[in-house]
């Protein structure tokens with residue numbers, strides 16, 4: 203049985219005020235092409251289907267169109283909710299859609315949703331555990347919650363079992379590689395579950411972490427998000443996992459690389475250097491295109507065609523999503539206006555000088571990202587008020603944070 207594993211689609215997401223919807227439509231089309239080409243029978247979407255618990259009409263429309271096309275190709279879809287989704291909304295009409303080959307685990311209702319499919323080697327059971335907050339299950343940690351859910355299930359280890367879930371999975375305490383786009387991931391908090399807990403599964407399809415990776419030596423994988431959702435991911439490749447299950451114990455996992463509509467790039471230098479490099483990049487494209495026309499006329503069209511394709515690919519580079527760090531020391535007049543004239547999709551402008559000054563001036567631990575949100579607030583309060591927060595106020599903030607965590 204051939205399975206495609208993806209997740210963390212975050213449909214409807216904005217990155218630095220740029221809507222990702224067009225990029226998402228493009229990448230979903232590519233995922234469907236891979237699924238069709240590889241003759242995939244089941245597609246797993248391991249949570250964070252939408253970016254928000256109340257998605258926009260456009261986001262709902264895109265998912266609807268993607269699922270319709272996927273099911274029309276005879277590919278089943280198993281989809282769970284992640285911490286960004288509303289379990290009830292994602293699960294809407296789930297029992298009706300089951301008959302169409304769309305299996306949704308939105309809410310957890312005291313028993314994990316199971317989908318059993320057959321191939322020539324027998325049965326494969328997909329066990330779905332959507333993201334649930336531990337307190338909703340009366341557990342003190344995510345690990346306890348998942349352990350309790352699994353303890354209720356009778357897993358037939360003679361047969362093949364696949365888990366679909368959305369948690370922060372660690373291996374012997376080692377954290378997965380993280381990115382800046384995973385909000386609400388608390389490193390080293392009560393949120394992690396150990397990979398050893400998942401040892402009964404032939405494959406665990408995880409969502410939550412946006413960088414594709416295997417956890418420990420087990421068949422426990424994050425497919426990663428299909429697109430780069432932060433500049434910390436600029437140098438990573440994005441992919442989906444293709445799993446081939448044969449007889450029990452005989453399987454392999456491959457990565458199929460994804461190519462985005464817009465690349466993400468980090469540029470650093472003085473304004474002059476960056477403008478010059480952009481110009482060279484763009485005049486280079488014009489020369490390449492002129493060269494390709496000559497080739498097409500003189501030395502045969504096939505060679506010219508390759509050059510034209512390369513020229514087009516290079517021409518697209520000016521539409522990349524870029525982050526520019528300017529190293530100029532002098533004040534600049536309207537740098538963003540100048541940069542936007544060569545990179546219309548510039549997402550972020552940083553000033554290296556200002557960063558250095560901030561580093562020199564700030565003895566605070568503002569840059570320490572490993573702090574919990576609560577600790578960040580306590581530090582902030584102390585910095586602003588010059589004294590520690592009192593107990594009643596601390597309680598108010600703690601309640602507000604718990605409420606906010608529930609929302610995202």
Ligand SMILES: [Mn+2]
Nearest residue numbers: 210250410411
């Ligand atoms: Mn996510």
